[in-house]
Amino acid sequence: MKGRYDIYRQRPGETRGSRQTFEIETPAGATLLEIFHAIQADVDPSFAYRYSCRGAICGSCAVRINGVAGLACKTQALPLAEKGVVVVDPLTNLPTIKDLVADFTAFWEAYDKVRPHLERQHEQHDDRLTWRDKLSAKHLDQLSRAVDCIKCAACLSDCPKRKLMPEYIGPQACVQLYKFYFDPRDAAHDFRVAEAAAPGGAVACDSYTNCVKVCPKDVRPLRAINFIKQDLASRSK
Amino acid sequence: MRIDQRFDFDVVIVGAGLAGLSSALTIAENHPQLKVAVLSKVHPVRSHSGAAQGGINAAVAADDRWEDHYYDTLKGGWFLADQDAVHLLSENAANAIYTFDRWGAHFDRNPDGTFAQRAFGGQRHNRTCYVADKTGHALLNTLYEQAVHKRVAVFDEWFVCSLIVDDGELLGLLAFSNKTGRLGYFAARAALLATGGAGRVFGQSSNALINTGDGMALAFRAGAALKDIEFFQIHPTGLLNGILITEGARGEGAYLVNKNGERFMQRYAPQFMELAPRDLVSRSIQREINDGRGFEGGYVHLDLRHLGAEKIKERLPQIREIAIYFAGVDPIEQPIPVRPTVHYTMGGVDVNTDCASTIRGLFAAGEASCVSVHGANRLGGNSLLEAMVFGIHTGHTIPAFLANGHQPKRSREEELVDAALADFAALFTGKATETVPVLRNEMETTMVASFGLFRHHDTMESGLQKIADLARRYRSVRVKETNLVFNSELIRALELGFMLDIAHACALASLDRRESRGSHYRDDFPQMDNPNFLRHSLVTRETDGSLKRSQKAVTIVDTQPLDTIKY
Numbered sequence: 001m002k003g004r005y006d007i008y009r010q011r012p013g014e015t016r017g018s019r020q021t022f023e024i025e026t027p028a029g030a031t032l033l034e035i036f037h038a039i040q041a042d043v044d045p046s047f048a049y050r051y052s053c054r055g056a057i058c059g060s061c062a063v064r065i066n067g068v069a070g071l072a073c074k075t076q077a078l079p080l081a082e083k084g085v086v087v088v089d090p091l092t093n094l095p096t097i098k099d100l101v102a103d104f105t106a107f108w109e110a111y112d113k114v115r116p117h118l119e120r121q122h123e124q125h126d127d128r129l130t131w132r133d134k135l136s137a138k139h140l141d142q143l144s145r146a147v148d149c150i151k152c153a154a155c156l157s158d159c160p161k162r163k164l165m166p167e168y169i170g171p172q173a174c175v176q177l178y179k180f181y182f183d184p185r186d187a188a189h190d191f192r193v194a195e196a197a198a199p200g201g202a203v204a205c206d207s208y209t210n211c212v213k214v215c216p217k218d219v220r221p222l223r224a225i226n227f228i229k230q231d232l233a234s235r236s237k
Numbered sequence: 238m239r240i241d242q243r244f245d246f247d248v249v250i251v252g253a254g255l256a257g258l259s260s261a262l263t264i265a266e267n268h269p270q271l272k273v274a275v276l277s278k279v280h281p282v283r284s285h286s287g288a289a290q291g292g293i294n295a296a297v298a299a300d301d302r303w304e305d306h307y308y309d310t311l312k313g314g315w316f317l318a319d320q321d322a323v324h325l326l327s328e329n330a331a332n333a334i335y336t337f338d339r340w341g342a343h344f345d346r347n348p349d350g351t352f353a354q355r356a357f358g359g360q361r362h363n364r365t366c367y368v369a370d371k372t373g374h375a376l377l378n379t380l381y382e383q384a385v386h387k388r389v390a391v392f393d394e395w396f397v398c399s400l401i402v403d404d405g406e407l408l409g410l411l412a413f414s415n416k417t418g419r420l421g422y423f424a425a426r427a428a429l430l431a432t433g434g435a436g437r438v439f440g441q442s443s444n445a446l447i448n449t450g451d452g453m454a455l456a457f458r459a460g461a462a463l464k465d466i467e468f469f470q471i472h473p474t475g476l477l478n479g480i481l482i483t484e485g486a487r488g489e490g491a492y493l494v495n496k497n498g499e500r501f502m503q504r505y506a507p508q509f510m511e512l513a514p515r516d517l518v519s520r521s522i523q524r525e526i527n528d529g530r531g532f533e534g535g536y537v538h539l540d541l542r543h544l545g546a547e548k549i550k551e552r553l554p555q556i557r558e559i560a561i562y563f564a565g566v567d568p569i570e571q572p573i574p575v576r577p578t579v580h581y582t583m584g585g586v587d588v589n590t591d592c593a594s595t596i597r598g599l600f601a602a603g604e605a606s607c608v609s610v611h612g613a614n615r616l617g618g619n620s621l622l623e624a625m626v627f628g629i630h631t632g633h634t635i636p637a638f639l640a641n642g643h644q645p646k647r648s649r650e651e652e653l654v655d656a657a658l659a660d661f662a663a664l665f666t667g668k669a670t671e672t673v674p675v676l677r678n679e680m681e682t683t684m685v686a687s688f689g690l691f692r693h694h695d696t697m698e699s700g701l702q703k704i705a706d707l708a709r710r711y712r713s714v715r716v717k718e719t720n721l722v723f724n725s726e727l728i729r730a731l732e733l734g735f736m737l738d739i740a741h742a743c744a745l746a747s748l749d750r751r752e753s754r755g756s757h758y759r760d761d762f763p764q765m766d767n768p769n770f771l772r773h774s775l776v777t778r779e780t781d782g783s784l785k786r787s788q789k790a791v792t793i794v795d796t797q798p799l800d801t802i803k804y
């Protein structure tokens with residue numbers, strides 16, 4: 001069938017755009033990203049959107065699909081088109097550069113702010129890794145989820161708190177903070193605690209749960225945030 | 238069109254996958270006085286290295302030896318790999334793993350804390366280290382964390398469109414920013430191409446959409462040779478859009494079935510059936526499709542249904558997810574449409590064991606290069622390793638090259654930059670009589686049909702003519718949109734130009750290799766022929782635009798090549 005797609009368009013340099021309607025042949029099995037390719041190839045070669053892996057592992061292609069952030073490459077188009085018009089917009093809580101391309105500058109600033117790298121106590125590798133024994137099963141599970149994060153910014157886009165409070169570092173940066181917060185190898189623990197407790201840190205989260213719902217990799221940012229909050233609370237006792 | 242900004246660096250690294258970032262980080266750690274820039278057409282964490290799942294080989298186990306890894310790699314590559322390069326690869330593998338561990342990578346571990354390792358094809362030991370099924374993703378992100386930490390200057394979403402070379406010496410490169418639309422000239426004393434593979438030359442590929450072989454083509458245009466570019470590894474089971482379905486599915490008992498409902502592997506490998514070696518399974522599937530026993534649209538079925546919902550959910554949850562999200566098929570209820578998919582580019586920029594090309598100051602590493610560690614077929618788990626080991630290696634060889642104060646002669650720089658700019662500007666001027674999607678489509682289908690699993694002189698000859706014709710028609714492509722900000726039209730046009738160069742070189746080298754070896758299988762020459770073809774192929778472009786083919790000896794150090802390969 002021919003699906004109807006209402007897609008946001010904006011010229012570079014402008015701050016406002018509007019939706020344009022495309023009627024695109026939508027075979028079974030096609031992903032929304034493939035619909036974008038069809039538009040770019042057959043209708044308007046200037047249509048801009050990000051892509052790379054087309055396999056839900058690089059985090060390039062997050063957009064808002066009928067109002068909810070998600071990966072275009074991981075979304076089947078036909079079931080959506082059968083229900084009606086498919087509305088596609090760029091991510092929110094970030095400015096738009098062109099069409100569906102969001103400006104990630106603020107996203108990466110929040111990432112950099114939490115210094116997401118292992119600060120080693122020593123400059124050697126671990127021949128035998130035993131630090132994991134110090135972590136409980138629930139932390140090991142959450143840690144593995146944190147590693148899964150593909151930095152697509154779906155969570156930041158749909159976070160109501162970030163909208164209200166732009167200084168809040170947002171769910172993704174909290175996940176990065178979590179990744180090292182409980183790591184027994186890390187030498188920057190005091191910094192991480194301070195960062196979490198700062199006004200725009202993990203404590204700013206108001207548990208809206210959107211981040212958990214929209215995350216395409218099931219990273220569960222809110223769970224990581226709650227682990228941090230619990231730790232902060234136990235310290236102040 | 239004019240340059241908005243000139244930059245001056247000691248080293249410019251093109252590519253921010255495992256190879257490019259490893260190099261940058263090694264230089265930052267050991268030679269902080271050198272000014273280094275990393276340019277990448279996508280944000281570093283979006284590089285294709287992140288898509289690798291399986292793992293990375295290294296003889297880190299107490300009962301394994303790097304010498305065994307060395308031999309397995311030589312044999313896996315049908316002895317076409319250079320033995321000095323493979324020596325570097327296997328001997329430094331453990332160190333690369335340790336380096337990444339030090340940087341914070343979460344390698345899976347055994348209960349006693351040692352590195353967990355899984356079995357991969359063609360190796361006599363469980364030698365593949367991993368981070369669950371997300372090895373590339375985890376390593377790439379760890380590397381990026383450290384790069385930010387060590388303040389590596391990253392120019393992300395900058396697209397490199399040409400190299401400036403004078404008299405065989407690198408001066409710099411031209412690039413533009415997708416975000417701002419600014420055009421930059423990056424003057425450099427040395428440059429590293431770490432731009433990854435070229436799988437997208439073929440219409441069926443597991444590679445990211447951005448794997449268009451840019452660096453290989455840039456070097457080729459500047460006068461460097463492409464080595465062994467006829468060798469592309471093909472994986473038996475990809476979805477119709479190329480996404481891989483791992484061997485795990487067949488390992489658990491999935492059937493391959495043609496449109497008549499036959500388990501056709503019966504015909505080709507009755508003993509091993511679906512679990513026969515990769516290239517045999519690939520060829521069998523393609524044979525079915527070619528002979529009209531595939532489904533309309535050219536595919537066969539991978540059927541899991543007989544395994545039952547419970548086993549599928551429990552043992553193959555990832556494969557089920559991939560089928561549901563990317564093909565719209567739930568394998569509990571329906572078979573998955575699959576066909577062979579191009580997976581890895583063994584060939585690349587001809588470099589020596591310092592990763593130096595024949596252009597002074599120009600280096601290449603990772604999948605873009607051919608230092609020759611994979612020969613005619615790479616072993617699974619050796620390519621992430623190559624990117625890491627040779628990335629780190631160039632972090633030492635490039636500073637060594639610069640240590641004597643190397644300064645290229647810049648007397649003709651301005652003139653050459655202007656000429657490159659004029660070429661770039663020409664893309665936007667005049668009337669288009671050809672379009673990118675049409676040419677791209679024809680290239681993709683030609684490459685699959687003529688240089689896919691079965692190669693034969695006649696089909697290759699007509700394929701070559703077709704590619705040459707496409708290259709000619711490409712000159713009539715024009716880009717309408719002149720604003721450089723996220724200019725999809727421009728990027729697609731440039732990438733197609735790069736790919737056509739590689740396709741052309743691949744066609745020539747394939748025709749010349751009148752034997753079958755590794756991924757290069759010829760119906761008309763089914764045997765491996767060491768006396769005549771135990772040699773690297775080289776393709777170069779002359780200043781008049783014509784392509785020249787030559788050969789180069791394989792470096793043999795201590796291991797006599799076998800005359801037949803059997804597993």
Ligand SMILES: Cc1cc2nc3c(=O)[nH]c(=O)nc-3n(C[C@H](O)[C@H](O)[C@H](O)COP(=O)(O)OP(=O)(O)OC[C@H]3O[C@@H](n4cnc5c(N)ncnc54)[C@H](O)[C@@H]3O)c2cc1C
Pocket residue numbers: 251252253254255256257276277278279280281284285286287288289290291292293294372373395396397398431432433434443444445451452481580581602603604605617618619620621622624
């Ligand atoms: C699905 C899949 C699974 C795989 N699994 C494994 C595995 O389990 N084990 C294994 O060992 N190997 C595996 N591989 C192969 C392996 O992932 C690659 O060979 C390896 O990651 C290549 O790394 P690289 O650093 O050379 O290039 P890449 O990671 O591809 O990086 C290339 C970089 O170059 C940049 N670039 C390219 N062109 C330009 C340009 N014009 N301007 C600016 N920048 C540019 C890109 O932005 C990118 O940053 C797999 C491959 C695929 C397709």
Ligand code: FES
Pocket residue numbers: 050051052053054055056057058059060061062071072073074
């Ligand atoms: S294209 Fe990589 S996540 Fe969608």
